[in-house]
Amino acid sequence: MAVIAVLAALCACGPSGAGPVPAAAGTETIVLRRADQPQAHRSTLERLKREAAASGRPLEEVVKRYAARVAATSSPRPTDFEGYDPAATDPDVVIDGIPYAELVDLGAVARAEGISYEEAIDRFGSQSSNSRVIDELNAEFPDEISGIRYVDDQRGLRIGFKGPIPARALELARTLPMEVTLVGRKGFSAAELREAQDTVVSWLRSRPEVATMMAHSDEETGQVKVTVQPKVMPDDAAEFTRGLQLPDLGNPRISVEVTLSAEPVAVRQQ
Known part of the structure; x- marks a missing residue:
């Protein structure tokens, strides 16, 4: 499949074509090493x-x-x-x-x-108890959580926050029997990232030059990643992407990555 990747950064405050703000810029990180975490008693x-x-x-x-x-x-x-x-x-x-x-x-x-x-x-073996802690984090910080995912073959957990790492979240993370990495000040929440994806998908579905498309969000980087099949594959991918006139998402920490595909990638546009 012929694929051309183009990064289309959507910056709420910058001019058209401005580069994306890296998700890691200005973040804070706390790592709770496994050796210092509670051990599973079995x-x-x-x-x-x-x-x-x-x-x-x-x-x-x-x-x-x-x-x-x-x-x-x-x-x-x-x-x-x-x-x-x-x-x-x-x-x-x-x-x-x-x-x-x-x-x-x-x-x-x-x-x-x-x-x-x-x-x-x-x-x-600890996933049931871990899930209870994860559910509690999501319940207590619904507007702050930017993503929770297992890493290192399920041996560790990575938790992101839109703003500073809450003290209560750190307290809950200390109860987990694994290494936990908490990343604060990412600048977006998981809910905002999902909303941004919905906005981009809705916009692209309305574009007459788009044949098929699919999208997913990367909670680690704050990117909405979209694969688009144009009705006519362009010679200039960057020009085609600019022509899509992607909407302003209102958050400089959320960007959109557009990949063009010559092959169908999803259900065809109506």
């Missing part, structure tokens, strides 16, 4: 690891047997029938704070990723 799983090593059975099998024993002693439902699976029958079985159904899923993740079951638990 005493039962550690005991089951030792049991698996001593018996020569896979840890996944040992965990399943343990979950079945827990279910048998805590559930009024029968657990001795053929094909009994505590993940499906007793979803309330929890081991070291991890629902057993998630531990089953981690077995599938381990096979898909080509890693051991133990590593899958280490890397992904």
Whole structure:
């Protein structure tokens, strides 16, 4: 596919054609190293690891047997029938704070990723508790969060803020059992970035020279990235992009990157 990339910066205060304001300009960063963060305490799983090593059975099998024993002693439902699976029958079985159904899923993740079951638990086992903290951050700072994403193969979390890093957000981040990077003063929120994307998409859909298009936002950089298939592929990509007369988004920290494609990229414009 022939692709020509053009960066079209939309600056609320600058002249047409002004360069984009980098998302990192003027930001502040706090890194909470994993060694200084709380450790996940999984005493039962550690005991089951030792049991698996001593018996020569896979840890996944040992965990399943343990979950079945827990279910048998805590559930009024029968657990001795053929094909009994505590993940499906007793979803309330929890081991070291991890629902057993998630531990089953981690077995599938381990096979898909080509890693051991133990590593899958280490890397992904805290996601339920992490999600509660992430939900709390989003609930407390809906107008400030500029994005939350896992990094380093799920071993770390990166959290961005439109303005200064709130003290409460730092407090919540210190409860996570992983390295957390907080970046403040990014100049935009995730909600504003989504609104900017909607504005750009709506505008491009109205342009007669656009055949098909697709867009997504990069919460790390504050860019709305758009791929456009022109009805007629231009010789001068920059001139074509200027001719789109993209709207002013009203925020110098949000920019638009336009990529031209000779091939269809989405549903055709009406």
